[in-house]
Amino acid sequence: MKNDQKQSCLALARDVLAIEAAAITRLASRLDDSFSAAVALILACEGRVVVSGMGKSGHIGNKIAATLASTGTPAFFMHPAEAAHGDLGMLTERDILLALSNSGESDELLALLPALKRKGVPIIALTGRPQSTLATEASIHLDAGVEKEACPLGLAPTASTTAALALGDALAVALLDARDFKPEDFALSHPGGSLGRKLLVHISDLMHGGEALPRVNSGSSLKDALLEMTRKGLGMTAICAADGQLLGIFTDGDLRRTLDKSLDLAGLRIDDVMARQPRTIESHRLATEAANEMEHHKINGLLVTDRAGNLVGALNMHDLLKAGVV
Numbered sequence: 001m002k003n004d005q006k007q008s009c010l011a012l013a014r015d016v017l018a019i020e021a022a023a024i025t026r027l028a029s030r031l032d033d034s035f036s037a038a039v040a041l042i043l044a045c046e047g048r049v050v051v052s053g054m055g056k057s058g059h060i061g062n063k064i065a066a067t068l069a070s071t072g073t074p075a076f077f078m079h080p081a082e083a084a085h086g087d088l089g090m091l092t093e094r095d096i097l098l099a100l101s102n103s104g105e106s107d108e109l110l111a112l113l114p115a116l117k118r119k120g121v122p123i124i125a126l127t128g129r130p131q132s133t134l135a136t137e138a139s140i141h142l143d144a145g146v147e148k149e150a151c152p153l154g155l156a157p158t159a160s161t162t163a164a165l166a167l168g169d170a171l172a173v174a175l176l177d178a179r180d181f182k183p184e185d186f187a188l189s190h191p192g193g194s195l196g197r198k199l200l201v202h203i204s205d206l207m208h209g210g211e212a213l214p215r216v217n218s219g220s221s222l223k224d225a226l227l228e229m230t231r232k233g234l235g236m237t238a239i240c241a242a243d244g245q246l247l248g249i250f251t252d253g254d255l256r257r258t259l260d261k262s263l264d265l266a267g268l269r270i271d272d273v274m275a276r277q278p279r280t281i282e283s284h285r286l287a288t289e290a291a292n293e294m295e296h297h298k299i300n301g302l303l304v305t306d307r308a309g310n311l312v313g314a315l316n317m318h319d320l321l322k323a324g325v326v
Helices: 003-030 033-043 055-070 113-119 133-137 159-178 183-188 194-200 222-232 252-260 287-297 317-322
Strands: 049-053 075-077 096-101 123-127 140-143 215-217 236-240 246-251 280-282 301-305 311-316
Touching: 003 159, 033 123, 033 140, 033 159, 049 055, 055 075, 055 096, 055 159, 123 133, 123 159, 215 222, 222 236, 222 252, 236 301, 236 311, 246 252, 246 301, 280 287, 287 301, 287 317, 311 317
Parallel strands: 049 075, 049 096, 096 123, 123 140, 215 236, 280 301
Antiparallel strands: 236 246, 301 311
């Protein structure tokens, strides 16, 4: 690409962004009671928000439905052409239809109006023309009109779809706030994402307990402790009294420090070299809290207790890495 072509390309791109940014700014200044009414209607809805639109409006509607669903408002997308051939049965009188059409005259959406009226389904129309058929027939109209498209030909939906998407996002966020939706709620809709793993995975989900928990009794030889560490593979072992009380911990790091002292390993008891008052964490806490503890104290493992302080498990940094928590 020649230099003059590059400059022309960049200038056009900047114009597109400026036009679309200006469209959203004007949209913000036009928000009125209709928006608040739409939020109130959806909050009172006992069913779902069914989003529908044709062409590019349909693509935007798909995204809006996904955003609503992930932020506490049950929603899904329904293709209007398929709706006319049976999918309209997805809607009940408990639902709300959010219909997107820049012109407000999409034949596929208008064809649904008589059936929607008979079902008693409230309609929120998001269009660029307040005087359009869809806008005037709707229960509530949200004006997403733009002065012009960013397309130089004035044909391709550009600024209008950006405005519709932004207005849909504003609707979803306003609903999120009204529902007092929290990060923990968001995580429940995103169990496969990093946020879900951080907010849903507890230490009890990852820890090694039962027979997999490395532990030896007080008075055991260092050799027995090392064998236990090798069998369980966590790089540590807990040391407990006869009544189960946790007395200490011995780790790979403790072994290296013991070797540095050139002690007679054969005659050592685990009580002679263990670290007393080990750091522990309760099993009901989040796995991310265990990661923070390990990073803060520069350790690779933690012993896990129940709320009463009884030893129930152990986990190390590898467990957290494997689970995708860190």
